[in-house]
Amino acid sequence: MFDFIKFRKIFYLFSALFFIGAIASLILWQLNFGIDFKGGSLLSVEFSKSTPSNAEITDAISEFNLGEVVVQKSGDYNAMIRFKDVEEEVHQNIFDKLATLDEGLTELGFEQVGPAIGNELKRDATYAVVTSLIAILLFISYSFRKVSKRIRSYKYGVAAVIALFHDVVITLGVFAVLGKFKGVEIGLPFMAAFLTVLGYSVNDTIVVFDRIRENLLRSYSEGLDEICNKSLNQTLVRSISTSLVTLVALLSVYFFGGETIKYFSLALIVGITAGTYSSILIATPILYDWEMFSRWRKNK
Numbered sequence: 094m095f096d097f098i099k100f101r102k103i104f105y106l107f108s109a110l111f112f113i114g115a116i117a118s119l120i121l122w123q124l125n126f127g128i129d130f131k132g133g134s135l136l137s138v139e140f141s142k143s144t145p146s147n148a149e150i151t152d153a154i155s156e157f158n159l160g161e162v163v164v165q166k167s168g169d170y171n172a173m174i175r176f177k178d179v180e181e182e183v184h185q186n187i188f189d190k191l192a193t194l195d196e197g198l199t200e201l202g203f204e205q206v207g208p209a210i211g212n213e214l215k216r217d218a219t220y221a222v223v224t225s226l227i228a229i230l231l232f233i234s235y236s237f238r239k240v241s242k243r244i245r246s247y248k249y250g251v252a253a254v255i256a257l258f259h260d261v262v263i264t265l266g267v268f269a270v271l272g273k274f275k276g277v278e279i280g281l282p283f284m285a286a287f288l289t290v291l292g293y294s295v296n297d298t299i300v301v302f303d304r305i306r307e308n309l310l311r312s313y314s315e316g317l318d319e320i321c322n323k324s325l326n327q328t329l330v331r332s333i334s335t336s337l338v339t340l341v342a343l344l345s346v347y348f349f350g351g352e353t354i355k356y357f358s359l360a361l362i363v364g365i366t367a368g369t370y371s372s373i374l375i376a377t378p379i380l381y382d383w384e385m386f387s388r389w390r391k392n393k
Contacts (some may be wrong), residue, residue, distance in 0.1 A: 097325045098318045101378035108259060108375055111367075115266020118273075124265065125272025127161040127280035128175050130215050132206045136174045136187065141197025144172050153194055154187050161278040171201070178205060218284045222261070225288060229295050230254050237302065243309050244317075244384050252383065253298045256376035260294050260367040261287070267363045268356075277356055286360035294368025297336070298376045301328050305377070321381050325373060336369040 097104075128134075145153075147164040150172065154162065159176035166172050179187070184203055192198045233250035264287065271277035304324040312320065343365070346358040 094322060094326045095329075096322055097374065098321055098378060098381055101374075101381070104374040104378060108371070111263050111266075112259060115262045115269070118266040118269040119262075122269045122273040124269055124279050125277060126215075127278030128163070128177055128206070129280040130212075131177075133160075133175055133177045134179055134184070134203065135206055136176075136184070136203050137201040138172055138174070138188075138191060139199045139201055140170045140172070140195045141199075142195055143169055145194050149194060150174065150191065153190050156190075157183060157187060159187075160276075161280065163280065175206075214281070218287075221284070221288060222291070225291050226254050226257060229257065229291070233295075233299065233302070236299075237306055244380070245387075248380060248383055249302050252376050252380040253295055253302065255379055256298055256371040257291055257294055257368075259371045259375055260290060260364055263367045264290060264360060264364045268360065271356075282354065282357040283360050286357050286364065289361060290364030290368060293339075293365055294372060297332050297368060297372035300332065301325060301372060301377055302380070304328050305380075317381060317384060321377050325377055329373065332369060332373055336365055339365055 144166050147166075150164050151162050154174075154176075157179070159179070161176070163175040164172055165175075174191075188198070188200055230247075230250040230253070233253050234247040237244075237246040237249045268277060268279060268283070272279070301324060304327055305320060308315075308320045308324050315323075340362060343358045343362045347355055347362065350358060
């Protein structure tokens with residue numbers, strides 16, 4: 094049986110390096126928000142034939158340096174294309190270029206999306222993340238109330254939220270670096286991936302904590318370090334196997350799924366990898382250290 098608690102300081106150090114690096118990246122470079130958050134142009138068109146693929150549409154207008162281009166199809170013939178703000182002359186050139194894909198192309202509308210909507214989306218996204226973390230804290234605290242005599246139930250919730258915060262910051266830090274050096278932009282798909290990571294990561298953490306709860310209820314003779322180690326070893330194979338299967342699917346999407354969902358899958362890959370690490374090597378050691386510190390203060 095591997096002694097996770099014994100080597101927890103090494104795991105803390107490893108996480109601290111990534112966490113500090115992520116914070117530094119966010120401070121120095123910040124996130125490169127896409128048109129969903131910054132605003133931009135929205136071009137609606139109707140093709141006389143079947144709508145070309147997203148890649149064909151994006152490639153056709155790539156010469157205009159439009160930043161992140163989002164193509165949304167509607168039915169068999171319509172498409173909405175979003176990109177950064179452009180002048181009227183560039184708008185006409187874009188339409189003419191798209192017309193080379195279909196001579197019967199018809200423009201249905203062209204409008205500018207202001208940054209005010211983007212700011213509202215940023216605020217809503219922040220509220221969604223904060224609300225999720227609070228809901229997770231309350232849910233775990235309530236669910237683990239039966240073992241509160243040995244470890245206060247709210248400590249499980251706080252430890253899980255700290256681990257989630259760790260995952261959140263590292264994922265954001267990776268995309269800050271990608272935004273700076275690769276021009277990767279953050280849009281609504283990223284936020285969807287972000288919230289998915291929160292759910293996936295906390296699910297993994299709860300599995301470990303639930304096993305700790307079971308072992309606490311069954312045994313009063315073992316020390317807390319023994320119970321934590323036993324619980325982690327009992328859930329280790331399950332946690333790693335589940336994450337690996339998920340990552341294999343996500344890597345396939347990343348390499349073969351096309352540009353439109355490439356960075357959506359990358360956000361999931363980074364977040365799930367960090368989440369698996371924190372669920373096993375961060376959340377439980379935090380719970381252990383906090384409880385041992387509380388006992389030390391009580392007996393002091």
